[in-house]
Amino acid sequence: xxxxxxxxxxxxxxxxxxxxxxxxxxxxxxxxxxxxxxxxxxxxxxxxxxxxxxxxxxxxxxxxxxxxxxxxxxxxxxxxxxxxxxxxxxxxxxxxxxxxxxxxxxxxxxxxxxxxxxxxxxxxxxxxxxxxxxxxxxxxxxxxxxxxxxxxxxxxxxxxxxxxxxxxxxxxxxxxxxxxxxxxxxxxxxxxxxxxxxxxxxxxxxxxxxxxxxxxxxxxxxxxxxxxxxxxxxxxxxxxxxxxxxxxxxxxxxxxxxxxxxxxxxxxxxxxxxxxxxxxxx
Amino acid sequence: xxxxxxxxxxxxxxxxxxxxxxxxxxxxxxxxxxxxxxxxxxxxxxxxxxxxxxxxxxxxxxxxxxxxxxxxxxxxxxxxxxxxxxxxxxxxxxxxxxxxxxxxxxxxxxxxxxxxxxxxxxxxxxxxxxxxxxxxxxxxxxxxxxxxxxxxxxxxxxxxxxxxxxxxxxxxxxxxxxxxxxxxxxxxxxxxxxxxxxxxxxxxxxxxxxxxxxxxxxxxxxxxxxxxxxxxxxxxxxxxxxxxxxxxxxxxxxxxxxxxxxxxxxxxxxxxxxxxxxxxxxxxxxxxxxxxxxxxxxxxxxxxxx
Numbered sequence: 001x002x003x004x005x006x007x008x009x010x011x012x013x014x015x016x017x018x019x020x021x022x023x024x025x026x027x028x029x030x031x032x033x034x035x036x037x038x039x040x041x042x043x044x045x046x047x048x049x050x051x052x053x054x055x056x057x058x059x060x061x062x063x064x065x066x067x068x069x070x071x072x073x074x075x076x077x078x079x080x081x082x083x084x085x086x087x088x089x090x091x092x093x094x095x096x097x098x099x100x101x102x103x104x105x106x107x108x109x110x111x112x113x114x115x116x117x118x119x120x121x122x123x124x125x126x127x128x129x130x131x132x133x134x135x136x137x138x139x140x141x142x143x144x145x146x147x148x149x150x151x152x153x154x155x156x157x158x159x160x161x162x163x164x165x166x167x168x169x170x171x172x173x174x175x176x177x178x179x180x181x182x183x184x185x186x187x188x189x190x191x192x193x194x195x196x197x198x199x200x201x202x203x204x205x206x207x208x209x210x211x212x213x214x215x216x217x218x219x220x221x222x223x224x225x226x227x228x229x230x231x232x233x234x235x236x237x238x239x240x241x242x243x244x245x246x247x248x249x250x251x252x253x254x255x256x257x258x259x260x261x262x263x264x265x266x267x268x269x270x271x272x273x274x275x276x277x278x279x280x281x282x
Numbered sequence: 283x284x285x286x287x288x289x290x291x292x293x294x295x296x297x298x299x300x301x302x303x304x305x306x307x308x309x310x311x312x313x314x315x316x317x318x319x320x321x322x323x324x325x326x327x328x329x330x331x332x333x334x335x336x337x338x339x340x341x342x343x344x345x346x347x348x349x350x351x352x353x354x355x356x357x358x359x360x361x362x363x364x365x366x367x368x369x370x371x372x373x374x375x376x377x378x379x380x381x382x383x384x385x386x387x388x389x390x391x392x393x394x395x396x397x398x399x400x401x402x403x404x405x406x407x408x409x410x411x412x413x414x415x416x417x418x419x420x421x422x423x424x425x426x427x428x429x430x431x432x433x434x435x436x437x438x439x440x441x442x443x444x445x446x447x448x449x450x451x452x453x454x455x456x457x458x459x460x461x462x463x464x465x466x467x468x469x470x471x472x473x474x475x476x477x478x479x480x481x482x483x484x485x486x487x488x489x490x491x492x493x494x495x496x497x498x499x500x501x502x503x504x505x506x507x508x509x510x511x512x513x514x515x516x517x518x519x520x521x522x523x524x525x526x527x528x529x530x531x532x533x534x535x536x537x538x539x540x541x542x543x544x545x546x547x548x549x550x551x552x553x554x555x556x557x558x559x560x561x562x563x564x565x566x567x568x569x570x571x572x573x574x575x576x577x578x579x580x581x582x583x584x585x586x587x588x
Binding site for chain 2: 001002003005006007017018021024025028029030031032034035038046051052093094096097099100101104106110112114115116117118119121122123124125126127128129130131132133134149150152153154156157160179184185186189210213214216217220221232233235236239244246249250253256257260261264265268272275276
């Protein structure tokens with residue numbers, strides 16, 4: 001283990017570490033703590049200049065106000081309507097592509113795989129004009145469906161990379177012996193491979209949920225207004241509307257941040273396994 | 283569930299049965315390949331094509347040849363954006379050593395360390411829009427903490443986001459916050475997988491502290507460093523959200539980067555100059571391709587070995 005475990009150090013060092021650890025965490029999260037406190041600060045505190053002291057009262061009313069005086073509820077609902085189908089679509093598609101690229105030998109296999117990988121890293125701006133144009137022509141501009149289709153397509157690049165590498169690590173003998181038994185290719189996939197892919201599906205779902213939920217650029221490009229925009233774009237619009245009503249901006253920001261954070265805490269192991277894939281492979 | 287049963291004619295069915303091994307991958311690939319081709323691969327070529335036209339996005343396209351590119355060359359805003367992109371990239375790289383430092387700091391076995399690791403990772407999980415708002419508040423004169431601190435240091439209240447000298451750096455700091463967290467988690471996983479016997483052997487040989495880090499730990503962390511480098515460079519070049527939220531490219535366009543300038547030219551109140559925007563995007567793509575191809579090349583090498 002590197003560095004040497006703190007338990008092997010002298011008592012003084014150990015005590016120091018126990019003090020430095022929480023202090024550094026507080027400093028690291030200071031901006032976040034600040035905004036969390038501001039979100040429950042009554043408006044009169046801000047009016048009287050009490051920005052950094054303890055709030056004079058806990059004003060959970062800020063959160064109520066966010067939902068009653070703005071379209072925050074709509075934005076939140078749109079985010080769900082965009083994110084859940086995108087996750088389902090991208091993960092389903094990549095189970096198929098990942099399996100095909102990992103388990104069959106055919107010409108162009110590796111090339112196709114690297115197109116998926118490379119496409120994943122291109123700047124969004126190179127896709128922006130044609131994708132917006134296509135969405136307009138399909139009559140899907142400013143709709144949740146238009147955004148979902150793009151997310152499914154784009155995320156399937158990363159998901160394919162992930163799934164393909166995962167399936168390759170599975171024992172291939174299972175597939176071979178099933179083939180000898182005359183089991184059809186689809187049944188092999190459905191009854192043998194798919195059940196083994198559960199951990200990968202879980203990890204990818206959490207990751208893609210976060211990616212899509214946090215998207216802001218494509219929401220700007222493909223949607224406008226509370227009818228279809230997700231919470232990220234909505235928050236930006238509301239930020240203009242609530243000029244210097246920081247208690248509302250803060251409450252809105254916390255609302256927007258919560259779902260991915262909850263997802264992360266519930267599925268932490270999967271999340272980190274997905275994110276760091278490749279960090280250990282030589 | 284048998285695919286063959288969906289074909290009614292026995293002839294087709296037997297063709298399917300005989301060629302199943304060859305046809306199955308095609309069918310498995312079809313949905314993904316079609317979607318990815320339509321939404322990602324083709325648009326890259328379409329964008330390159332559009333960059334040779336003057337186009338407002340609706341009317342007819344007028345052939346422009348290379349004028350969009352020569353205009354870029356004479357456009358000071360383009361050079362400002364490009365310069366800022368380089369600053370972003372250079373400073374974003376700090377996330378790698380800082381993330382490593384944080385990982386080494388947290389790679390311990392004290393009670394509650396798991397919770398600490400998750401909380402340190404927090405900034406990466408939340409949306410960049412939220413990060414941007416948090417830092418806008420943090421920097422806001424009269425309300426935020428930073429001007430308070432600069433005043434306490436006797437520098438007066440500095441409004442970093444309204445000052446051309448500081449604005450890009452201030453936005454980059456906001457971006458580094460989640461990026462350091464990302465690099466940290468990559469290195470934590472890497473440290474977790476280092477062969478314990480090698481560390482013990484090096485310890486017996488008297489290697490300690492920085493020497494240990496340099497000669498034993500870092501070589502073993504190379505895959506982690508590579509991933510951290512890739513995500514950091516791509517992250518720096520992709521920066522858009524924070525600039526849009528915190529400064530809208532201002533003041534006076536001084537905090538623009540290529541991705542933001544492209545959006546501004548193609549889709550905003552400044553008019554719909556799709557061709558010009560596409561040309562900016564092509565330049566950004568070329569810069570990014572240098573890194574993408576390096577990454578893919580290395581992965582390709584791994585595949586051949588493996």
